[in-house]
Amino acid sequence: MTDVTDVAHEVTAPLDRVPDLDFEAWACPVPLRDIPSVVMGHGGGGAMSGELIEHLFLPAYGAAAAADLGDSAVLTVGSGTRLAFSTDSFVVKPMFFPGGSIGDLAVNGTVNDLAMSGATPLFLSTAFILAEGTALSDLGRIAQDVGRAAEAAGVRLVTGDTKVVERASGDGVYLNTSGIGVVPPGVDIHARRARPGDAVLVSGDIGVHGVAVMSCREGLEFGTTVESDTAALHGLVTAMLATGSDLHVLRDPTRGGVSASLNEIARASDVGVELVERLLPVPPTVRDACSLLGLDPLQVANEGKLIAIVPAEDADRVLEAMRAHPLGRSACRIGSCVPDHAGMVVARTGLGGSRVIGLPIGEQLPRIC
Amino acid sequence: MKYLDEFSDPDLAKKIIDQIHAVTTRKWAMMEVCGGQTHSIIRHGIDQLLPDGVEMIHGPGCPVCVTPLETIDRALAIAARPGVIFCSFGDMLRVPGSSQDLFSVKSAGGDVRVVYSPLDALKLARENPDREVVFFGIGFETTAPANAMTVYQAKKLGIRNFSLLVSHVLVPPAIAAIMESSTCRVQAFLAAGHVCSVMGTSEYPPLARKYKVPIVVTGFEPLDILEGVRRTVVQLEAGRHEVENAYPRAVRDEGNAPAMKMLADVFEVTDRTWRGIGEIPRSGWRLAGKYREFDAEQRFDVTGIHTAESSLCRSGEVLQGLIKPHLCEAFGKECTPRNPLGATMVSSEGACAAYYTHRRLELVDAK
Numbered sequence: 045m046t047d048v049t050d051v052a053h054e055v056t057a058p059l060d061r062v063p064d065l066d067f068e069a070w071a072c073p074v075p076l077r078d079i080p081s082v083v084m085g086h087g088g089g090g091a092m093s094g095e096l097i098e099h100l101f102l103p104a105y106g107a108a109a110a111a112d113l114g115d116s117a118v119l120t121v122g123s124g125t126r127l128a129f130s131t132d133s134f135v136v137k138p139m140f141f142p143g144g145s146i147g148d149l150a151v152n153g154t155v156n157d158l159a160m161s162g163a164t165p166l167f168l169s170t171a172f173i174l175a176e177g178t179a180l181s182d183l184g185r186i187a188q189d190v191g192r193a194a195e196a197a198g199v200r201l202v203t204g205d206t207k208v209v210e211r212a213s214g215d216g217v218y219l220n221t222s223g224i225g226v227v228p229p230g231v232d233i234h235a236r237r238a239r240p241g242d243a244v245l246v247s248g249d250i251g252v253h254g255v256a257v258m259s260c261r262e263g264l265e266f267g268t269t270v271e272s273d274t275a276a277l278h279g280l281v282t283a284m285l286a287t288g289s290d291l292h293v294l295r296d297p298t299r300g301g302v303s304a305s306l307n308e309i310a311r312a313s314d315v316g317v318e319l320v321e322r323l324l325p326v327p328p329t330v331r332d333a334c335s336l337l338g339l340d341p342l343q344v345a346n347e348g349k350l351i352a353i354v355p356a357e358d359a360d361r362v363l364e365a366m367r368a369h370p371l372g373r374s375a376c377r378i379g380s381c382v383p384d385h386a387g388m389v390v391a392r393t394g395l396g397g398s399r400v401i402g403l404p405i406g407e408q409l410p411r412i413c
Numbered sequence: 414m415k416y417l418d419e420f421s422d423p424d425l426a427k428k429i430i431d432q433i434h435a436v437t438t439r440k441w442a443m444m445e446v447c448g449g450q451t452h453s454i455i456r457h458g459i460d461q462l463l464p465d466g467v468e469m470i471h472g473p474g475c476p477v478c479v480t481p482l483e484t485i486d487r488a489l490a491i492a493a494r495p496g497v498i499f500c501s502f503g504d505m506l507r508v509p510g511s512s513q514d515l516f517s518v519k520s521a522g523g524d525v526r527v528v529y530s531p532l533d534a535l536k537l538a539r540e541n542p543d544r545e546v547v548f549f550g551i552g553f554e555t556t557a558p559a560n561a562m563t564v565y566q567a568k569k570l571g572i573r574n575f576s577l578l579v580s581h582v583l584v585p586p587a588i589a590a591i592m593e594s595s596t597c598r599v600q601a602f603l604a605a606g607h608v609c610s611v612m613g614t615s616e617y618p619p620l621a622r623k624y625k626v627p628i629v630v631t632g633f634e635p636l637d638i639l640e641g642v643r644r645t646v647v648q649l650e651a652g653r654h655e656v657e658n659a660y661p662r663a664v665r666d667e668g669n670a671p672a673m674k675m676l677a678d679v680f681e682v683t684d685r686t687w688r689g690i691g692e693i694p695r696s697g698w699r700l701a702g703k704y705r706e707f708d709a710e711q712r713f714d715v716t717g718i719h720t721a722e723s724s725l726c727r728s729g730e731v732l733q734g735l736i737k738p739h740l741c742e743a744f745g746k747e748c749t750p751r752n753p754l755g756a757t758m759v760s761s762e763g764a765c766a767a768y769y770t771h772r773r774l775e776l777v778d779a780k
Contacts, residue, residue, distance in 0.1 A: 083516045084519070084520075395459065397462055
């Protein structure tokens with residue numbers, strides 16, 4: 045294991061000066077009608093989130109930006125050690141839900157972002173923003189969940205921060221986690237590497253976390269309790285890498301769901317993705333809840349699942365390894381990358397028709413009837 | 414829900430599709446009235462599997478789409494007021510008014526909340542006695558009974574800080590208006606099963622007779638829709654024009670008597686303007702006199718609203734079945750779900766949104 049404390053900070057090239065923006069005259073080029081302020085959809089993980097990054101953050105950061113917009117950044121330091129670095133903030137409501145809490149979600153979320161570049165997660169930070177009035181007993185439970193999840197994932201909590209905001213400025217507990225891991229030599233997993241012919245795999249049932257949270261947030265009950273699938277996936281990724289397959293892309297389909305992840309991959313790699321709708325592993329409870337609320341399970345968030353794009357000839361071998369792991373027992377192939385309709389995701393419907401699976405726009409909204 | 418699987422069975426679907434192909438000898442144009450059916454047709458690719466001669470025309474049955482711009486602007490004005498909690502079903506939040514939507518009002522500090530039942534809004538009113546709670550009561554006959562029940566409860570419980578912004582619309586007058594149009598191409602209707610499960614089927618035989626159109630009451634699952642299409646084509650080919658119930662598991666001819674009683678108590682029929690179509694006589698509900706105190710339009714002074722529709726948007730023609738969504742010049746260019754000019758693009762029930770979301774591939778190829 046690499047001791048990252050010995051890795052010297054290295055700036056490979058001098059930065060150009062960050063351009064001055066005239067904020068008085070600045071017309072934000074985010075193409076969202078005439079809305080001049082942040083709306084909830086900007087954090088939904090769909091098209092609006094992407095536009096904010098592309099049209100607001102990156103231009104404002106200028107030459108200082110070195111992100112290539114994956115779940116984690118892979119940085120080469122020192123004599124060639126590759127570090128994966130990721131940060132994520134968690135604002136889930138309610139803070140406790142069937143199958144988990146904001147605490148284990150925050151650990152697993154960042155561990156998974158690191159794992160999606162093939163990294164072994166090593167160290168995490170935790171930064172709490174607390175609303176005045178939050179019960180210390182709740183905070184204690186969350187902290188305990190953080191500790192347990194980190195221990196289970198084999199990562200160390202090495203630094204942190206706590207801030208309190210006035211009652212009216214926040215709502216309970218917000219939690220940011222950042223993480224560092226090491227990418228093994230020879231591993232090159234990136235959204236740009238999908239190729240026509242590659243198989244699209246998913247590690248298990250989709251839509252579970254989103255429905256679990258929605259069911260208690262909105263006071264909806266669906267007959268059967270749906271529990272969040274939150275889990276750390278780096279062990280599963282290690283098992284997949286052990287097959288020797290050259291894994292092309294990994295993604296954990298969190299906000300925006302499978303749909304957002306596959307659309308991002310299709311665009312980054314300039315390939316088409318074709319899904320077979322009848323192969324999608326949507327559990328009946330999720331399907332029924334989505335049907336009631338008018339949501340598409342492909343757009344509902346997951347927290348313990350991954351999508352893998354692998355060479356077709358390796359698909360069976362990788363699937364076998366996934367199914368042998370507790371977090372990949374229901375892994376299956378759901379489609380392929382194709383040379384047609386580059387940048388788009390298309391599903392073959394159960395009846396034999398087809399439909400485009402678009403990038404969700406912002407927040408998922410239940411429809412009226 | 415388990416038994417709904419039977420209504421998506423691909424083998425059974427194939428059989429019905431084959432029967433439709435076998436029975437179709439010429440071109441027919443039929444309208445599915447309900448936006449839920451439009452969504453299902455496009456989502457499952459059903460119209461791709463029908464004979465070339467069978468054209469599905471998408472009707473005005475999306476309540477979000479047909480809510481008048483003026484009402485949306487009223488909603489925005491009320492929601493922006495301090496002291497108001499404005500409650501709505503989720504899909505109304507993104508519908509553009511003249512200059513903004515409910516999301517923008519929320520972002521600017523308005524207390525806008527998504528609820529799943531109007532009774533949740535009433536609960537909010539009880540929990541917040543110092544605030545005015547307003548529920549946006551839109552929809553066809555399907556959603557109206559629950560809204561009626563909420564107002565009934567508010568009166569019974571003496572809750573004074575609750576009101577309803579009402580924009581209910583009715584299906585049968587819309588069918589009549591479509592048939593009366595000089596440009597009408599519709600030869601048959603798939604009637605909306607959910608509406609008939611409330612109101613029954615008694616309003617349809619006079620329409621079928623007067624306009625000589627088959628009307629088949631149809632559900633929302635793929636097999637429901639295919640069976641509705643099959644029965645409609647059989648009637649058209651035989652020159653018949655009758656009302657048939659192809660959705661008997663949900664619809665009884667007499668409808669839902671308690672729901673109809675509640676509707677008759679709380680609402681009265683009124684002329685209603687439909688966005689994109691115009692005024693249709695006796696095509697809506699408003700609160701009856703004894704419940705007028707719960708009318709948000711009365712309670713809040715929201716007169717003097719000046720509306721401004723996009724001059725590019727042709728959603729009115731889409732709603733009347735005169736053009737397909739992608740034939741609007743703004744479709745997919747100036748108008749997308751992200752930047753909607755009209756409500757048919759923003760509502761998930763809307764025909765333009767259904768085409769854009771699920772059909773972009775074909776439309777890109779076609780252009």
